[in-house]
Amino acid sequence: MVETKTPPAYHIPIKEWAEDDRPREKLMNKGIKTLSDVELLAILLRTGSKSESAVQLAQRILSQNDNNLNTLAKLNVNELKKYKGVGPTKAVTVNAALELGRRRKRSDIIHRSKINSSKDAFTVLLPLLNDLPHEEFWLLMLNRSNTIIKTELISRGGVSGTVADSKVIFKSSLENLASSIIVAHNHPSGNLTPSNEDIVLTEKLKAAAKLLDINLVDHLIVAENNFFSFADEGIL
Numbered sequence: 001m002v003e004t005k006t007p008p009a010y011h012i013p014i015k016e017w018a019e020d021d022r023p024r025e026k027l028m029n030k031g032i033k034t035l036s037d038v039e040l041l042a043i044l045l046r047t048g049s050k051s052e053s054a055v056q057l058a059q060r061i062l063s064q065n066d067n068n069l070n071t072l073a074k075l076n077v078n079e080l081k082k083y084k085g086v087g088p089t090k091a092v093t094v095n096a097a098l099e100l101g102r103r104r105k106r107s108d109i110i111h112r113s114k115i116n117s118s119k120d121a122f123t124v125l126l127p128l129l130n131d132l133p134h135e136e137f138w139l140l141m142l143n144r145s146n147t148i149i150k151t152e153l154i155s156r157g158g159v160s161g162t163v164a165d166s167k168v169i170f171k172s173s174l175e176n177l178a179s180s181i182i183v184a185h186n187h188p189s190g191n192l193t194p195s196n197e198d199i200v201l202t203e204k205l206k207a208a209a210k211l212l213d214i215n216l217v218d219h220l221i222v223a224e225n226n227f228f229s230f231a232d233e234g235i236l
Contacts, residue, residue, distance in 0.1 A: 023054075023055065038055060041062065045057055049085040061083055064083075072098065077092055116146065125140070126222060129185070132188060133188055134156060134157060134188060135156070135186055137157075137162050137164040137183065138184050139151070139184075140184070141172070141180075149176050150172075164201060166208050169183065170208060178214060179215065182219070185220075187223040191223060192221055192228040193228070198219070201219075202219045202230055206236065216236065
């Protein structure tokens with residue numbers, strides 16, 4: 001990540017703005033939903049620098065991340081600190097706020113929801129796998145009515161892959177008396193095409209599941225708010 005924009009040499013401090021234009025006062029007087037993404041980020045940053053306000057700093061950070069909160073959420077503390085005007089405290093605050101947002105999405109998952117299609121599974125898995133800069137492998141365990149019993153993180157890896165241990169997958173499935181399972185992992189690159197390793201793993205899991213009288217319903221690959229379903233493509 002390389003800084004490409006030079007901040008203006010002069011700016012009007014936020015405290016000199018009209019009260020209705022100051023992010024904090026606007027939030028208190030008009031409600032949080034009236035604030036833009038830039039204004040919310042500016043509140044987290046609290047201050048700018050001698051050459052730009054907190055709002056201008058927030059604008060610069062967002063503009064260099066495609067004005068996309070999902071892209072911003074992928075940055076870690078060290079990457080945030082590369083922006084001029086963002087020190088350790090600001091970087092930690094922004095990183096923590098974005099992680100809270102991600103965890104809120106996860107907590108909104110109804111674990112007793114019923115899975116009737118690959119899209120239903122994707123809806124449950126997206127908050128778990130979206131925005132991640134590394135690969136993770138997740139397991140959904142279902143009862144006989146295809147209702148989710150439990151979701152479990154099986155492994156976490158690097159940018160290019162993660163190792164999914166079939167013994168761990170089926171140990172947990174048996175302990176939770178799962179009748180069916182759905183496995184899923186993400187591709188941080190955004191490419192939904194399954195690798196040869198993905199295909200081999202799916203075949204291995206399918207064979208093991210059959211021996212244990214557990215139905216492998218699907219294997220999903222999640223990337224950039226979209227998904228690939230091995231079941232839908234007829235290769236499961």
